[in-house]
Amino acid sequence: MSKETHQGRVVVVGSINTDLVAQTTHLPFPGETLGSVRFSQAGGGKGANQAIAAARFGALVAMVGRVGDDENGGQRLDDLNSEGIDCSGITVTREQPTGLALITVSDGGQNTVVVVDGSNGELKPVDVWCQETLFSDSDVVVCQLETPRETAYASLKLARHLGKITILNPAPAIDPLPPEWLSLTDYLVVNEVEALILSDIPFASESDMGLAARQLQRQGAGNVIVTLGARGAYLLQEGGHGRHFSAPRVEAVDTTAAGDTFIGVLAAQLASRQTIEKSIERGQRAAAISVTRHGGQTSIPTRDEVDD
Template structure:
């Protein structure tokens, strides 16, 4: 694992989902009622929480994870995978009541995907479980959450992190509607994609101007800083105080967009934990995400720091 000499590794805690991804590639995404022939299948490590933890670790951060797996072979393998990345897995609990989470992913030949997630043991994460791992929150610089675990556990994590004075990053994915009003004031960096931003803000997001309007609305709701990722169109940042800026994305030929957003989040969190500037953090996160979309799979697609640096 390579870390630039000018960067002191920070400590990132990811609280979130751990899945096994079942990935099928096909000429196009199936329409409702359509059966099509696929031409490739793989079973790989995934879950937004796990993906983001791996991305942060490959960028040089000291990473710990809090989450839940089942007693099945998938759960044991997912923990082993994370430990191989140097991630502290002492906060991952094993629950016999549910199998380890699974995501069924279809990837078309033009790189687009559809994903159906079965939460399984991810649904066993509770506020009480978060409280058991308060020491892990105390030990970190940045806490990262997503929405693939129960909302009450996410809120408990954000509230605990705020009480302990930690930097909080919320990736509101998957988004199904506006967040509870008490959540946004607990968030230092809210990082939705364009679809999630539109759902959260109740506004269309089809361009930089749409991202600006949505980010402004979310900031009014209490989020300190908002970053709307726009895929090939880059990202829009609205900082605390109202200053906005668009960051163009590197131009690449995408073959699989799975985990691109997670790569961005994990890389961004690692940079913020290392006390890098927002410009540097977003720029590195965009380069990492642009590399990930040129590769297949979730965690297998996430680059390490040396690869990202060489792409600068």
């Protein structure tokens, strides 16, 4: 990874998918068959989305992941290369096809997502250990849970060993994480559902957000950020100071990749040594722009658009 002057260096370890998106009047009920008013196919996956968001915000980004030896895999590599992302940490496997995400988006902008792991499930800890140079040259390392858990854990361990800032987006969240995971996490970014699963504290008010965040800190996390969609975000800093950030008011048409946009911009900002407050505010502005557009990666704004 080049050491020329830039906004900051980010490594993203995560999923690379092809998104199959159906636009419908409403989200289907169990057993209901709906017709789609619009269909699209494009690049996706939490890892790839976050990498692209960070790159569009000016960071120098490298990605560690796996794609299949198929047409979708080739297209996804082309997508990432076109964003200037270093793909030397991405390997190609013949064992599984490139991952897929089946997404339904309602007219109100809400979505449901079914993920088919495919090649993402083949990303192993050894694939991380082989990229120590990428990690060493980075400022921030970002992980999610759309790849095997042991791979995300290996990424956090290597990043912490090398003294890098770590961001963990534990999505999808299935059950509480071991304390040793959270102790390796500088910034834990969760939505309300993930916060509930990880902390076992349901949300009824803003004070409950603080309780959930404090529980996650007691389990070992450093700074905890709870994203709340149109209601903004809540930050509990490592020193115990809590703050709510209001979200920009927009009319949402598609929330796909909004959370990934926030995390990618957050990573880019932290990599360029911005304050956490400024990083969150810019991440929120970027996410607000993204929900006014259809699609996943196509909705992610550039830094110029956010700063306009």
